[in-house]
Structure formats: C-alpha cells, structure tokens
Amino acid sequence: MNAPTWITAVPLVSLAAWVWLLLGQGFFWRTDVRLPTVRGQPEPARWPSVAVVVPARDEAQVLPESLPSLLAQDYPGDAWVLLVDDGSTDGTAALARSLAERTPDGLPLTVLDAGEREPGWTGKLWAVRRGVAHARASAEPPAFLLLTDADIAHAPDSLRRLVHGALAGRLDLVSQMARLRVRTGWERMIVPAFVYFFAQLYPFRWVNKPSARTAAAAGGCALLRTQAAERARIPESIKDAVIDDVTLGRAVKRAGGRIWLGLADGVHSVRPYVGLRPLWRMVSRSAYAQLLNNPLLLAATVLGLALVYLVPPVWACAGSPVGGAAWLVMTLTYVPMLRYYGRPLWTAPLLPVTAALYLAMTIDSAVQHYRGRGAAWKGRTYS
Structure with a gap:
C-alpha cells in the first residue's frame, strides 16, 4: 500500500529548507567571521579614550x-x-x-x-x-x-x-x-x-x-x-x-x-x-520574548523547528533517503561550530536531540510568561 502523499512530501520540504539554510541564510554556519582585520592598518598616533x-x-x-x-x-x-x-x-x-x-x-x-x-x-x-x-x-x-x-x-x-x-x-x-x-x-x-x-x-x-x-x-x-x-x-x-x-x-x-x-x-x-537547570533558564527566560510574546509566532516556531530539525532523523530512521539527505546537510552545517568549541565531530548528528531540548525550552518560556514568571533573572521578573 502506497504511503499518503503528505508523508513523502514532508521530508522533501525539510530538505528544501536545509538547502536554503545552507546557501541562502547568510552562510550562518561558517565560523570565520572574526574581529575586523587590522593588517596593514597603522595604529593610531593617539589612542582614543x-x-x-x-x-x-x-x-x-x-x-x-x-x-x-x-x-x-x-x-x-x-x-x-x-x-x-x-x-x-x-x-x-x-x-x-x-x-x-x-x-x-x-x-x-x-x-x-x-x-x-x-x-x-x-x-x-x-x-x-x-x-x-x-x-x-x-x-x-x-x-x-x-x-x-x-x-x-x-x-x-x-x-x-x-x-x-x-x-x-x-x-x-x-x-x-x-x-x-x-x-x-x-x-x-x-x-x-x-x-x-x-x-x-x-x-x-x-x-x-x-x-x-x-x-x-x-x-x-x-x-x-x-x-x-x-x-x-x-x-x-x-x-x-x-x-x-x-x-x-x-x-x-x-x-x-x-x-x-x-x-x-x-x-x-x-x-x-x-546541570541542565541553569542552562534551561538561560534560554527559556528570553525565548518567548524573542517571539514577541506572540502565541501565533510560538506555534509557527514549534512547527518550524519540528519540520527542520526533527523530521529528517525520524524519516531517515524510517528508511527515507530524502530524510537522510536533509539530516546530512544539517549535520554538515553544525560541524564548524563544534570545531570552534573543540568538540568531537561525531556529535554533529546529535543536533536534533539538542534542538528538541530547545523546542521544550521555548514552550516552557511561553508557559512561564503566562504564569507571570517570564524573563526571570536573579530574583527579578520582567513583563
């Protein structure tokens, strides 16, 4: 029995998203943007205060x-x-x-x-x-x-x-x-x-x-x-x-x-x-503010994160070569950042696991916001 069309289309959309992120999102994955070079530039005669x-x-x-x-x-x-x-x-x-x-x-x-x-x-x-x-x-x-x-x-x-x-x-x-x-x-x-x-x-x-x-x-x-x-x-x-x-x-x-x-x-x-808790708070205290405290943006973000980061490994493990291709592109874009932080490159395919955690942190950020505890930091809470 053939799979429904949407099941085969989902990994294609995910792969298309990763091709766009790879080539069309400002080469965000590269880590060579460092302090502006001053080679050949003379030092100032008088340094500013x-x-x-x-x-x-x-x-x-x-x-x-x-x-x-x-x-x-x-x-x-x-x-x-x-x-x-x-x-x-x-x-x-x-x-x-x-x-x-x-x-x-x-x-x-x-x-x-x-x-x-x-x-x-x-x-x-x-x-x-x-x-x-x-x-x-x-x-x-x-x-x-x-x-x-x-x-x-x-x-x-x-x-x-x-x-x-x-x-x-x-x-x-x-x-x-x-x-x-x-x-x-x-x-x-x-x-x-x-x-x-x-x-x-x-x-x-x-x-x-x-x-x-x-x-x-x-x-x-x-x-x-x-x-x-x-x-x-x-x-x-x-x-x-x-x-x-x-x-x-x-x-x-x-x-x-x-x-x-x-x-x-x-x-x-x-x-x-x-431990996980302080890192969780570091992300969740501002994640929903990043989405302008807008529930529609939250829903779109959750769907987008799931499509881009969770679909590829799930479909790849189910035998989809398209899902595997999307997962591969994702992995390759993460390698430069791992190298920058001196982490083993074999951990790059685990990015979807970390993305799932960030997805949970984003949802928790919204929950804490509506409970009146959003953007809490060092004993203060900001609306």
Whole structure:
C-alpha cells in the first residue's frame, strides 16, 4: 500500500529548507567571521579614550576570574573601569575593590551603586545607564564605551584589538560573541548549539552589511562609540529590552551607525552552568520574548523547528533517503561550530536531540510568561 502523499512530501520540504539554510541564510554556519582585520592598518598616533562599563549583580563567584583580566588590559590610551553594583547581596562591590587593590598597576577602577531602579527599566540596563552617565560626566568624556558583562574575561590585548578594529573599519559598534564555557556534559551539549541557533537567526554577514536590515550584537562584549550611543539614545531607547544585545544592535543601526558582530578569539565567559537547570533558564527566560510574546509566532516556531530539525532523523530512521539527505546537510552545517568549541565531530548528528531540548525550552518560556514568571533573572521578573 502506497504511503499518503503528505508523508513523502514532508521530508522533501525539510530538505528544501536545509538547502536554503545552507546557501541562502547568510552562510550562518561558517565560523570565520572574526574581529575586523587590522593588517596593514597603522595604529593610531593617539589612542582614543575608553570607559569600560561592567553591570554586576551578585557576581562574586565569577569576578576573581573576569575583573582582573579587564584591569590588566594592555591599552596604550586612557582607559578606566566602571563596575556598577546592581543591588548585590554577596559582597560584589567589596570584592571588586579588593581585586583592584591587588592590581595596583592595572586600569583604575571605580565601583558605583546603581541606585533605586526606576519603573520601566530592566536591572542590567539601569546599571548600564548609571555607568554611562558617570562616564559622560567626566571632564573629558570617553570616545568609546566598552559594555561587558561581569562574567566575561578578556585577553590582555582584547581592548586594543577592539578599538583598532573599530577605527580601521570606521565602525560605531563592534561586538564579539564571547566563547562560552563548555566543560560539563550539559554545557557541551547545549552551548555550541546556542551560538549556532543565534547565528542562524542573525547571520553575522547580514548584520555586518550596512544595507541589510538584520541587526544584532553580543551583549557580553560590545564596544560602542560614545557619539553613536548619543545618536541612538543608548541606553534610554532600549531601557525595557529583555534581549538587550539584539536591541542594542538594532538601535545603533537604525540610527545610521555601522555595526559589526562576530565570534571571539580572546573573549570568553567564565560563568559555570552546572546541570541542565541553569542552562534551561538561560534560554527559556528570553525565548518567548524573542517571539514577541506572540502565541501565533510560538506555534509557527514549534512547527518550524519540528519540520527542520526533527523530521529528517525520524524519516531517515524510517528508511527515507530524502530524510537522510536533509539530516546530512544539517549535520554538515553544525560541524564548524563544534570545531570552534573543540568538540568531537561525531556529535554533529546529535543536533536534533539538542534542538528538541530547545523546542521544550521555548514552550516552557511561553508557559512561564503566562504564569507571570517570564524573563526571570536573579530574583527579578520582567513583563
């Protein structure tokens, strides 16, 4: 008995989707979009000044690894670090001062208190606002602002390379997707796919093309010209953004700024994710916000994820060569990201398993939203 037409058509649609993703989605799967090259570009005679703004809330666990790397930056120009304590209860501010005392020859550190958050602001952006306002109030405001998270560690030449790349490329925003930690079993399974899916949604080549509408940034490491921040009204214009990095990129590009986004070499996160639960929360807290809290978009996303990631292995295991071809294309697109993270390439065919987890996280994000617990992070919940 012949199978119904729709059963044979489904894997064909899936294969067509993967051919399109392979060739028509900005080559999202490639990992060669790195910091703009500065070869042949002379270093500036006078390096511009930079204020490094670090919003921090209960970050005592990670600061000993991240903050010293910022204080030890080998930067030829004027630079200073502003750590904004956002209501921490674990001694974050005192620890930051102690770490600065142990690095007497490092960049100067000022620890600020974020103050009482006004309605309509997310906690992180309220802290960023405090740091940016303090920097702008300086006798000589900085030419650049480096917005970096408290869990991000930088190679000694990170700031130098960021600024040189921005100057050489005449860029207003340069952001790097920090290399996340992949030590535990769950981190190895979830993290490379997280970056892979992000690049699929926001292909870096499209982001970096001035004429393209696609815009995004990586909030963990974003170097922003102060003038561009003023034109785009950063952070006031994005004060309620749950996905603040993508919104930052959009705001700067919409204001006429040139932006760049790519993978990092000397910037990495030191935040540990022990077990599945913290990784689940990392994804689910913003997944439904990414879909504009729209149930129709959620339904379309669930169907799309199932068609693109789950159909190929299921149909392949049922003996469909078309399903097998779609699974093969999917696997090949995942290989570069696994190589970037130093993971064994034989795990590439397991991407559908990870995609199923992300599908569940997305559904849970919607459930938590309607329960009034959506976008919860460090004791705060945002509507």
